[in-house]
Amino acid sequence: MKSKYFLITAIACTIYSCGQKNANGNADNVAENSLVDTPSFANSISQPLITQRFSADPSAHVFDGKIFVYPSHDYDAGVPENDNGDHFAMKDYYVYSMDSVGGDVTDHGMVLSVEDVPWASGQLWAPDIAYKNGKYYFYFPARDKEGIFRIGVAEGSKPQGPFKANPQYIKNSFSIDPAVFTDTDGKSYMYFGGIWGGQLQKWATGTFDANASATDLEKDNQPALAPKIARLADNMTEFAELPKDVKIVDENGKEFLGGDHEKRFFEASWMHKYNGKYYFSYSTGDTHLLCYAIGDNPYGPFTYQGVIMRPVIGWTTHHSIVNFKNKWFLFYHDTQISKGKTHLRNVKVTELKYDKEGKILEIDPYAAATK
Template identity: 60%
Template sequence: MLKLIKLKIPAAIAPTVIAFAFMGTASAQNSAKSNQTKTETASPKAPNGKHYLSQPLIKSIYTADPSAHVFNGKIYIYPSHDYDAGIPDNDNGDQYAMKDFHILSMDKIGGKVTDNGVALDIKNIPWAGKQLWAPDAAFKNGKYYLYFPVKDKHDVFHIGVAVSNKPTGPFKAEPKPIAGSFSIDPAVFTDTDGSTYMYFGGIWGGQLQRWKDGKYDANGSKTDLQQDEKPALTVKVAKLTNNMLEFSEKPRDGVIVDKNGKPLLGKDHDKRFFEGSWMHKYKGKYYLTYSTGDTHFLAYAIGKTPYGPFVYQGTFLEPVQGWTTHHSIIEFKGKWYLFYHDTQLSGKNHLRNVKVTELIHNPDGSIKMIDPFVD
């Protein structure tokens, strides 16, 4: 992105991240293919000389932001569908101009991955303007629900929902966004008691910082609040109604605190929430996982309730190749897996590919660190 030279990037990965950030900018400026779908051949080695821990699940299209779920004993992945719109990189994320969703499915980890085609197109969302960003899905009441952020006709992100009788769609969008929704990256979690919650929000291009006073401020900060000594912006959480189409309450902050119970601060860039939240439950505890954004980690915090507060524990994925980090975590046949993305196929920040690797909870409940590269 244009401000990458100011970012905090770990020394071990900095050359790779910066190199690919500027490759992405140059590509977007010079691209002659505005509707690129077919991907390049995967490179066996990364620019840092190491091998990739995992290989792309699919190479026929670019996919990112994978929200994985197990429905009826099968894995379904709900990713963003990247393509090259020829838009230069910027901090608003205009280069991420996605316009439809393809749903992937697989019977087992390591097995064949099927692209089930277009499940929802932006042209079939009545209130949508542009930028169909990272989705998630849920199952309840015999139906499947696809949640998605998209900018409305006034360039403001809200979250919509579409419904289908099948996990692969096609999905029919509701005529209006979810009332009270804003920003990006919906992640839907159903607890063991049947209650369902949505976690959402993302700063910078995700506009969360423009809602700090409860109303959208078009002239608000373009990045974050830039108040280092005050509590950092954090993920929003709201319980859904039983019909899965509405919030049953006003969204509240899922506060992330340190081990002394104090909220993480704006200056805590290696720890604080940026975007891409996910919730999973392990041994009765609620694991909020999320991206630190401009420092490129996946981090986690643990709470006693779905609302938190969530006590920061550390990071569990080192920076991948590329700028963004967005993930999901599922349990499948007795093991846990992390779905994530990088830019192995393209080397361009806005053209990503989905991957999967095993995730391990240590005996003390911590998550084992994952390095996306191996020697």
């Protein structure tokens, strides 16, 4: 499946310019403002927000009247591509903000590096952030010294960082893709998990099994692996309970099977609330869809509703959903700047809309020419 949306032959070059204020002047070896149109990229509904370095897995939040974006930071480490995700060798995080969607993007610089995390050995993947108790809590996955993915937390006094990592990862945390949701009653929950390189399948028995499958349970006729949820303690730095399964079910209340690759969970949990309902969204991974399900409380179960976004060019898809100035926006990524290199991605944003029944209108990321 990795080749299906990986690299489409480029046919024309265009120049794209996006106003950026750089806090520290550091930039990756990215061809500045130079993008390549392919038959699909030419029809992109939006353009990259960040062009001075590669970025992916955007977690967007509104703080102080601005949108802050917390992505992972891709770079080419020269590691061969594999199903374990070793080529996603990220080692630090940068933060960005904007006063308006479509306006200038401010680069606040590096806010955390693997060198600042005592327990971590590498692969700082998709992060998230939450605000409570007058502090900002930055959550991130990384491999520990034994190569096992854990989830850590770093604290800061400002949304733009910097953040100081706690000396230990969160007890009972594992796998990847933390997403923290604070409900209207003030309680906060972390959703997390990812199969394949995210190692969720290696925790199927409740303890880590290094010899377990490299992909999933390999049981297509049994319920698929479920994402996890744990309520956070008031201090936001530890779990108040042991992680539980998040059940994603069909209209008959049945869990999706492992073989249903177009609907079952793979990674990239996100939670938002709309009209009193809880919208759990996620990536299907190897089928490259962003999907969502709706429930009546933070724990679910969540009933599958459909697709949010069709596949992007590049193997991964990861997102966040945020309300800003009475409009909803979907932050996502593709590989436009790198011309389709799946480990060198760029963050984008587009408006997200609902119908009268609260269904999300499906988005085609390359439908601009048909509108």
